[in-house]
Every structure is written in structure tokens, then in C-alpha cells.
Amino acid sequence: MGINGIPGYSDFVGNAAKAARFLKYGGYIGIGFSFAGTTNDVVDACSKGRENECGKFAFKEYTKFTLSTAAGIGSGTVGASAGLAACAAIGIVTAGAGGVACAVVGSMAGGYIGSKAAELGVDMIFQDYGK
Structure with missing residues (x-):
């Protein structure tokens, strides 16, 4: 009997594979937008008369981006x-x-919690860094 004997099974597997690819690429796109947002924040902060704090701010923000992304993954x-x-x-x-559905919900919740925890950790570590 095998896989050919289950009606609709091959369609289901094909659709699940398409969904997995879509979610994978969506994650990469989200990381790219997050990086672009971080870069925009750094450029904005470095161009408004705070050039002397630019390096410190950039280090903090890129550290936050890297650790929150890794923790989220x-x-x-x-x-x-x-x-x-x-x-x-x-x-x-x-x-x-x-x-x-259960895996997606769990993954989203876990990723959000991990990412926010890393952001808070970086903020706590660097709270006195720029002073």
C-alpha cells in the first residue's frame, strides 16, 4: 500500500514543505528588516550632534541586535x-x-520571549555604558 495508498497525502506533504520554505524565508526577511532598523537608528543617532557618542551607541545597538536575534532563533x-x-x-x-499550528505558536512565543529577554539583558548591562 505505502504512500500512494493514502488519498491526498502527497498534496499534504507538498503543501507543508511549501509552508516551511515560506516561513524560513520570512524569517530571513524579518532579520534583514531588523538589521536595517538598527542601522537606521545608529545613523540617526550619529548624525544629530552626538557624534562623540556614536561609537558607543552603535556598539550597544548592534550587540542588542545580534544577541536578541540569536536568542530568538x-x-x-x-x-x-x-x-x-x-x-x-x-x-x-x-x-x-x-x-x-502547535509548532508555529510555540516557536513564535519562544522566539519573542528569548528576543525580549536578550534585549533587556543588553540594556541592563549597558545602562551605564554611555554615561
Whole structure:
């Protein structure tokens, strides 16, 4: 029987692969926009009469960007697994679309929490850096 014997299975697998590629590229695009925003903040701060603080501000902002991105990726990966486990624990079917939804929600929550925690950590570390 095999895979050919399950109606719609190949369509489902193909659609899941397309969704995964879309989410992957969407993440790269988001990181690019975040980097562009950080660069814009640095250029803006360095061009408004605070040139003497420019290096310090740039170091802080690019450190924040790098650490929050890395923490978001790592905690998003953990969050995807946690989302699947939580859905399985409360009895939501984790096969197919239910599993993808649980992983996406867990990944988004984990990524957001990790990213914000890293940002707060960098702000706490560098709070007196520019003074």
C-alpha cells in the first residue's frame, strides 16, 4: 500500500514543505528588516550632534541586535518543541496541520520571549555604558 495508498497525502506533504520554505524565508526577511532598523537608528543617532557618542551607541545597538536575534532563533527552536509537547499533553492531535499550528505558536512565543529577554539583558548591562 505505502504512500500512494493514502488519498491526498502527497498534496499534504507538498503543501507543508511549501509552508516551511515560506516561513524560513520570512524569517530571513524579518532579520534583514531588523538589521536595517538598527542601522537606521545608529545613523540617526550619529548624525544629530552626538557624534562623540556614536561609537558607543552603535556598539550597544548592534550587540542588542545580534544577541536578541540569536536568542530568538534558539528559543524559537525550543518553543516549537514545547508547543508540540503542550498540545500533545492537553490532547490536541499533533499530526498534520494541528502539529504545524502547535509548532508555529510555540516557536513564535519562544522566539519573542528569548528576543525580549536578550534585549533587556543588553540594556541592563549597558545602562551605564554611555554615561
